[in-house]
Amino acid sequence: MIKFSGTPVLETDRLLLRPLKQSETQSIFDNWLSDERVADNRVNAAHTSVAQTEERLKKIVSQYEDQEFCYWGIELKETGELIGEIDLYDFDCSTDNCEVSYSLGFKWWNHGYGTEALQAVVEFGFRQMNIHKVSAAHNTDNPASGRIMAKVGMKQEGVIRHMIRNAKNQYKDCSVYGILREDYLI
Incomplete structure (x- = not known):
């Protein structure tokens, strides 16, 4: 059975994963x-x-009181910069399974931050x-x-054709x- 505890602060060597704040709208938009x-x-x-980012952030911030809501901002400990977001979602209580998604600002790609954040969230989840x-x-x-996912031990299970359609109307x-969990905790 899933034990929900909301969005607690998670700390790694270089990152602080924490709830987002409405006051960070401009940073999220820019970054x-x-x-x-x-x-x-x-x-x-x-x-x-x-304004689009402000509306999106209002929806996120309003859900932080819900214990089943797990949505973190990714902050660099050294500078305090907000560089991305990561969340656990789509919880299925009949299987105790969920999904994870993340986004990082382009400036911070290829520095290991995605791997570090995903590792912390997977660890927390299990x-x-x-x-x-x-x-x-x-x-x-x-x-x-995919390389980020593999580095934390995730295995590719397949390819789903035309799984999404992006904003440019491309599949x-x-x-x-x-x-x-049993593979991660060995």
Whole structure:
């Protein structure tokens, strides 16, 4: 059975994973949500106005009181910069499975931050929440995200053709990955 505990602060060597704040709207807009390079790997289009980010953030912040809501901002401990987001979602209480997704600002790609954040969230999911399986997917034209998943022990389970349609109305194939609690905790 999943043990929900909301969105606690998680700390790694270089990162602080913590709830987002409404006051961070501009940083979130500037650092990743308005960037087309990041949006190409997301389902939703890049934000064209801070107002879009503000509305999205209002929805996120309003859910933090819900114990079943697990949504973190990724902050660099050294500078305090907010560089991305990561969340556990789509909890299935009949199987104790869930999904994870993440986005990092382009400036912080290829520095190991995605791996570090995903490792912390997977660890939290298995050790604290008693999750049975964590799954994730990435566009096949974004193999770097698959490397992040593999580095934390996730195994590619297949490719789903035309799994998503992006903001440019293009269908994208996605590689699906998963990791089981029993494999992670050995």
